[in-house]
Amino acid sequence: MAEEEYNFSLIEKKWQKRWERDGLFRTDRADRPKFYVLNMYPYPSGVLHMGHVLNYTLGDVMVRYKLLRGYNVLSPMGWDSFGLPAENAAIRTGIAPHEFTERNIERMRGQMRRAGWGYDWSREFATSHVDYYRWNQWFFLKFYERGMVVKKTAPVNWCESCQTVLANEQVVNGGECERCGSRVAQKDMNQWFYKLSDYAERLLAGHDRLRGNWPDAVLAMQEEWIGKSVGAEVTFTVSETGDALPVFTTRPDTLWGVTFMSIAPEHPLVRKLAAVSPDGAKLLDAAAAMRSMGTSAKELAEREKEGVCTGFHVVNPVNGAEVPLWIANFALITYGTGAVMSVPAHDQRDWEFAKKYGLPIVKVIEPADGSDVGDWDRAHVDAGAIVNSGPFTGKPDNFGAIPEIVDWLNAQGLGKKRVNYRLRDWLLSRQRYWGTPIPIIYCDRCGIVPVPEPDLPVILPADIDFTHGQGNPLLRSKSFVNVKCPTCGRPAKRETDTMDTFVDSSWYQIRFADPKNDAVCWDRRKVRQWLPVDQYIGGIEHATMHLIYSRFFMMALHDLGLVDFEEPFTRLFCQGMVCKVAFRCESCKWIAASQVKAVRIGGGELDEEEEALLFKRIENQSLDAGGLEKEGYALVCAGDGGPVHFEMTKISKSKLNIVDPDAMMDRFGADTVRLYMLSDSPPDRMRIWTEDGINGSWRTINRLWRLVMDSVEKVAPVGSALPSELDRINSGLRRKTHQCVKKVTDSIEGGYQFNTAIARCNELLNFLRTHRDAAHPAVLRETLEVIVKAISPIIPHFADECWSRLGYEESVFAGSWPEYDAEAAKEDELVIPVQVNGKVRARLYVSPDAGTSELERLAFADARIRELVAGKSVARVVVAPGRMVNIAVN
């Protein structure tokens, strides 16, 4: 028989056409139960990278598996197409953002088809199309009516390089812009906010229904982000002016130990007190110098505790004690009330501050060793008995006494229980062009006027010059900005800020159920049919951004009566980040690896081989910056010769460390790349990108191909029954076959451990390869069919080709998942380890003849062992629980 090479490019194209023709991913199997699989949709950057490949391959495996399992599967794809890169490209090149975006979508859609990912393309949409973003505006108006969106002046994060504000969630690495990596400053601005903080408790409560179905890490991150803390609010009074100063504390048990009060430099009281203080000007200067705003989070964390005494005092309501009032740089205006009651004896930060400025320290919790403040070298924060605390002195457990103390504060009218959240409102405004215009008009007479619903959508103007001028280009569009006030008809100005693009992704999962509707946002029946999403798949980096916003948005839509559910994603799987080393030149920011040169410190070129080896070591993390220097090397930028730093980071286009899957697909085909992505490590684990091992995936596919080709003549006809009696090899084959079915099924249903599922398929393949000649034709058919089916969601084109060679007309995905035969998968011999003095020395194989139940066989083994050791010097023979025979020898 002529050897037939596996021609992936022909075969992959052929099956992609077939699936399209047959409408494999259309959602018209109404007789089946629904299953909605959603992959986080991409920003159309222009090219897919390996992170996408992992994400979408995982999703596609789920889709195809669910098809085989008899579901009506919804698998849509769309584009998160608003955002900065398109606008920045426009500024750089003059190409309009919509044009840039459309072009990128074209290219990426082609890559997706080529990868063989199955989507219902009839549902495709892009968020930058007015058909989509008009609903952002509509929701905004609905939220506005309900008071769920507000405009307020607040400290916000400002990215100078992106010329826009950022939400808290978009500030990363202790003060860097999530997009461009430059330092974020804080300033006061009047901006639009969604009242996310109103939903803090509900978001938290929702974790109960998500637990088990969402990764623990994501829930933990969200909990941390919401940052609930329970305590009390207690109102102090400024002695000199009578101003009330409420403070939030989680430690009301230490109220009697307050020795000074600290307020944030931005606290309104600062200005008020400065106005009546002889040293007012000095105070204002000192406060200005300590402001947290305009300082990056990193600097905030590193700077030393500093403060200035105001000369004023506050009265502690619980005991009437007068303590000095300080302005302190560690007090944050953004948390609690902006004031901290300082208890240096029992709070490390207060302790350091008190030591620095010589403030008194009063013990109110007795340490276990009974020591006094004078003996301490740090604050005492552990539990103990309460002392020096008025009515609570003598309580043995300070933490346990907190509820009682709060009740007492309440009864005395001195304070009340308070729950404080770290979660703040979602800053919605962006001073950029390429986003959804906020449907608001400012009128000198009528103030803030929402655009009336019939006037929607507010269309993003196309006649914009991007290459000239600073700031938001919308400000320069006269036709956009100048409008008539909808209320009074006089000239007015349109809001030029656009919405954060996270608004788009907060509800896109619903729109896929009814993507073309232009009368209403969606048809309720269609939403009921598909939502919520049964399986959502995406990167863990969205844990505190998209995944909080989207949950909030569903709850808000639920409150508006637009949806019946509160949680958008029933199950969530987060794949690990695909990382690769990225290089940063000190002067030209991120640069491609090809632009980096290695040199010897003190001069001297490297030969090519030496340099390649060096880069290899950097890439697989076996050489860090320190090691590089120690060995006498340095990296420089090929452009300007400046020093280059490197770090391991998620692959992304902006960091110029992406790997384009096209090259790999050219060489090996889509299936090999798909198989490779899932073969080696569990998909939730972070991985450093390498192409080592892709040969193995290629070999696996070819081995299987040759096996199928060599077997088609030998294999029993479709539908042949298995013989009733099988020899050892054939029953072994069937055992491995059904163990493979089980493993792959469990891996998909459970933890997505495809590496072990693939390993099991490989094992079966290897076993069949060595025993093929002894395989019964019907068993051979069963085994081949199971391998092909079990692996089909991962390498679908290949599987379908094999399926047709095995004599089937229909696509493998038109059929069903293989039945698991537990009886066939069972080991026929019970293996009982025999342990002598605690070490396994032998293994006893007990055949089914000895009994059908495990207990019977164990008894048989016990008897057999006793026979064997009879008369020898043996202390005891024990059949241990489980299956283990222990022999203790004297």
Place this chain on the structure above:
RNA sequence: GGGGGCGUGGCGGAAUGGCAGACGCAAGGGAUUUAAAAUCCCUUGGCCUUUGGGUCGUGCGGGUUCGAGUCCCGCCGCCCCCACCA
């Protein structure tokens, strides 16, 4: 400082409390070939060995157990998230 995760060969990684290292990569050897590629076969944790095997071995120290990579306690190290959060 708080929270989450992890620690197993040269590498990615397997192991319902029961033969540690599945499966694969890389490496080495052999077959085939004029040659190379491809393919096929073998070896591959350390040490010892009379080649039968023996022995040590899952970051470190204890514990539970007939039996621990796995469970418990205490360290050490790494990664991620949050962080002057009152």
